[in-house]
């Protein structure tokens with residue numbers, strides 16, 4: 001790849017972008033009797049003074065395409081209207097520039113003004129320098145031995161040089177040259193005599209100087225040898241020998257080793273980037289690169305929009321891909337790009353820049369893979385509080401910069417394949433919520449692994465597991481939260497505008513205990529166990545969708561995490577309404593878009609590009625304008641327990657330890673049995689016959705509780721009652737002379753199941 005760039009990495013093809021920007025659609029109307037290169041504005045002007053033939057453009061264009069082969073250029077049939085013929089180039093010249101097309105470059109590159117980037121740069125240089133010093137310091141004895149080996153040759157060279165100097169080697173050569181001339185005329189003889197005289201004088205003087213110098217060195221050497229401490233003497237001798245050894249070195253001989261590996265990583269230059277891009281196998285990109293390389297028209301090449309510069313702990317290049325090639329095309333082939341750049345996959349992070357255009361690519365290449373190195377520490381692990389109304393740290397982005405999250409007024413979906421860090425992320429967020437003494441935390445670990453157990457000491461509601469009892473507890477909590485949400489809206493409506501200008505909870509309102517508008521954070525890990533549950537699934541979906549949609553404004557935040565992000569495990573009503581989305585590694589486009597939002601995959605935001613080793617690394621959408629890659633802070637169980645203990649102390653001090661953590665679990669009226677499908681069936685069957693068809697029953701249920709049962713069919717009902725040991729039976733109904741048999745339930749069967757359930761609850 002030999003497309004050239006100047007020192008700053010700019011394209012040197014000298015394309016006039018503005019000319020390109022300004023290109024407007026034009027048509028040669030000369031064939032139709034109009035002037036060459038004319039264009040008609042969308043509106044045909046009917047001028048008084050000027051008249052001209054104006055040809056309907058689209059008709060002319062269509063006709064020309066149709067008739068091109070027949071060379072029919074008569075323009076016959078064109079609708080002739082009155083108007084002003086406008087000069088296309090004139091129009092283009094006068095057209096206002098496309099917004100941003102001529103945006104000014106930064107006076108001083110912003111990355112040089114960014115304190116963190118600069119600090120990173122300095123730290124990086126210091127690290128490199130430190131490493132080099134340590135590397136060579138460790139090898140000093142080896143270098144000294146190598147020099148010692150060369151010392152005899154160095155000593156010989158010194159002696160030879162001194163002899164040459166003292167014996168006036170140069171003068172001797174001149175004398176010999178004159179003598180060898182063998183044309184001893186009188187002039188040469190005189191010259192020879194003069195040179196011989198000079199030579200003699202010089203040798204005499206130099207021998208005297210040399211003798212004095214040798215004597216002086218011997219005396220100084222003796223004095224030093226007798227007066228210096230042993231270590232100093234050793235140092236002096238060692239240094240002298242090393243110096244003599246250095247003089248014995250051949251010109252190309254290296255004493256020191258190289259502090260960096262010989263299989264050095266190639267420098268991140270524009271040429272390397274072009275080579276890598278060219279190896280992706282993107283046909284359109286390759287076509288442009290080829291044409292640009294050959295300097296032929298139509299080849300836009302890749303244009304670097306700024307110098308490749310240091311950004312955090314890596315290098316960044318912003319570039320425009322050729323027309324027709326999108327950043328997503330490149331991102332899709334991140335592994336090949338990494339291969340072309342000769343970097344590990346975890347170092348190479350191509351991103352789109354949606355604020356510019358689809359072809360703008362930000363290519364950031366880190367010094368080391370994001371998954372490599374130490375786990376990210378959490379700044380709040382040892383000290384500090386959180387206000388859920390403010391952003392709090394959750395980790396770092398791929399450039400090592402702190403990444404934050406604001407939970408208030410948002411609901412969040414977390415998705416990933418198993419074992420990628422979903423639960424750890426959810427736990428981190430719930431711990432952050434716990435560090436806000438005002439916030440009520442409701443963690444539910446439906447997997448039952450105990451990963452959220454650290455939070456039990458601060459949780460208002462807590463359950464681990466997906467037993468019937470756990471789910472009933474959770475359902476009761478959900479109903480209570482929906483009820484509380486309605487109450488919160490009533491409270492907000494009753495407040496004066498001055499206190500609640502935007503009809504939502506503010507930090508001040510949240511702090512007023514009497515209003516009960518404090519933040520509530522409900523976190524459900526492995527939510528698919530709930531949504532796929534035959535009895536509670538649909539009910540839970542209705543309640544949580546309501547909380548996700550209307551809860552955030554009144555301080556209720558829902559966080560759901562799932563390892564199976566599909567429509568069944570994560571109902572679309574919930575995934576579509578979540579504002580925050582965090583997606584660790586997933587396997588396909590559907591899961592990606594399910595968690596991150598529709599079309600994210602197409603836009604190049606692909607959690608499918610994460611590898612198995614990218615633990616705790618995911619795309620975060622919704623916190624800022626653009627999606628970001630975040631590696632979450634790592635907290636193990638003991639660290640989580642320590643943070644929860646600190647949060648508990650803060651809550652006790654603030655008088656905010658409530659619910660489960662305070663031993664009140666749950667309030668008596670919330671503890672009342674949650675109506676299940678059995679209770680509802682008993683209710684709707686009470687006034688009917690002993691036996692009823694399932695399809696009639698689901699209709700009645702839907703009328704009785706539309707939010708739960710709308711859309712149910714006979715199979716849903718059969719599935720919902722099955723966990724209670726109730727099976728549908730054949731119910732016959734006479735229809736005239738015929739008897740129709742369909743599946744249905746009996747009142748006695750429902751009552752028996754209810755009695756059994758209540759007995760179990762009582763036990």
Ligand SMILES: Nc1ncnc2c1ncn2[C@@H]1O[C@H](COP(=O)(O)OP(=O)(O)OP(=O)(O)O)[C@@H](O)[C@H]1O
Pocket residue numbers: 375376416417418419420421422423424425447563615616617631632633634635
């Ligand atoms: N931020 C992180 N940094 C480094 N390693 C992490 C991070 N988060 C999680 N891990 C590692 O990933 C492993 C899996 O994490 P976690 O249990 O949260 O995964 P999961 O997606 O919830 O798994 P499952 O689907 O089985 O519930 C953890 O044991 C931990 O070692």
